[in-house]
Ligand SMILES: [Ca+2]
């Protein structure tokens with residue numbers, strides 16, 4: 001009887017523990033599937049798109065979904081991007097036309113979303129689901145000066161500069177960003193050592209891209225994303241990975 005009781009207690013303890021552990025069961029359909037070509041050589045992150053993997057891709061993907069703010073003009077904002085991958089990383093080429101480049105907060109952890117920045121949403125296993133204060137997915141704000149911020153599991157802004165390498169060059173009102181993104185899975189911990197995963201052909205990742213556009217205001221004027229978001233509140237990407245699109249890595 002004692003043995004049986006012990007077994008029951010053990011089972012109860014195990015089930016309690018399991019229910020406390022974040023459980024990122026896949027809940028997202030593959031939407032807006034983009035096939036991403038493999039680069040034989042990783043692009044050199046210098047903000048210059050002279051690599052063949054960028055030149056070979058004739059078409060760009062648009063950043064044209066208004067997530068926050070009033071409707072904007074094409075003089076105010078236009079954005080588009082290309083992607084490629086190697087086994088080490090995902091690479092982005094992002095072309096932003098923005099009439100005024102604005103960086104009012106020099107402290108990278110102060111109101112980072114209110115400066116002009118590129119925001120990369122990535123969900124390693126394309127699970128979708130909630131990720132506000134956990135690492136089921138990441139929402140990296142990449143600032144003009146290269147600093148990278150997302151919410152930590154401590155519910156505060158944290159620098160993740162070792163996840164994203166970027167370089168941007170502005171010519172007139174056009175800024176070209178070249179970005180290398182290491183991919184971490186949901187076992188990531190803010191305290192411990194983490195190893196980025198190796199990418200392979202056929203892998204699917206949840207992904208969206210956005211731009212925070214501020215031209216002279218206290219808070220950002222527009223937030224424009226790459227995916228269509230249902231409902232009134234479209235500023236969902238930093239909380240909900242279900243609004244991400246899907247990348248499929250091809251050879
Ligand atoms: Ca380059």
Ligand SMILES: [Ca+2]
Nearest residue numbers: 076098099100
């Ligand atoms: Ca603008």
Ligand SMILES: [Ca+2]
Nearest residue numbers: 123125127136
């Ligand atoms: Ca995930």
Ligand SMILES: [Ca+2]
Nearest residue numbers: 098100214215
């Ligand atoms: Ca701006």
